[in-house]
Amino acid sequence: MTIELNGERIELTAGASVAEAVAHAGADLGRRGVAVAVDGEVVPRSAWHRTELSEGQRVEVVGAIQGG
């Protein structure tokens, strides 16, 4: 299936979890300071492994930078 990960269209196996998308984005799963939104809604860290993605979803994986 195709999803949009941080603005880029990528292929993941059908039924892939949010955790797989986080790893694909290059983020460390265990690290604090990383958060995920799927179609604009926050997915809690505790639900990353059990939340399945579906075709066409928009996934944002964010981390902290200096500034603001």
Added chain:
Amino acid sequence: MEAALHASGTEIVTVALRRVDPAAQGSMVELIERLGLFALPNTAGCYTARDAVRAARLAREAFETDWVKLEVIGDDRTLLPDAVELLAATETLVDDGFTVLPYTNDDPVLARRLEDAGCAAVMPLGSPIGSGAGIRNPYNLRIIVEAATVPVILDAGIGTASDAALAMELGCDGVLLASSVSRAADPARMAAAMRGAVEAGYEARRAGRIPRRLHAAASTPDEGLPDLG
């Protein structure tokens, strides 16, 4: 960065959220944790209440804190706050259990409205973000301080140490600054200067300054002046 954070004596560092960069991510959070500082997430880059609320919820998840520096910008040239969107986002986030610290205009009425909406502090600007133009309206800032029952943090506009000292002399409870240190020729040295300025301004405020007057007032009495004619 580490030297500047250390020299500043700060306890809180505000951080923005952006898409993870596999090459660079992680270092900021690791540094903050290693130094034992509190990471205050912000909503920098948001232009609507809806986006700011979403960013705050993401930040809460990322940093496991209800605290958020709420920033809702009106346009990318001035980076001035959008008062209408800011107040709307504040109401939503306070209802949602957040501890909201809004970056706001130096507008006493808006500051009061934000406080009424349940903000934990108000953070008026001295001048536009990154401008280094200092405190352009000290009168408004005084009125905000006078009326506020929550802490007032000067957020944005500080260019050099005297600006930070002035903020504290005007009665602010703290300053939030970034560019004046990060873009200084010697950031660690400027951070040390800011620390000294904040401490000096804090003490001067509590010491009670003398009133300004037009003419001189001799510091020594005329009485007992020897006749040397």
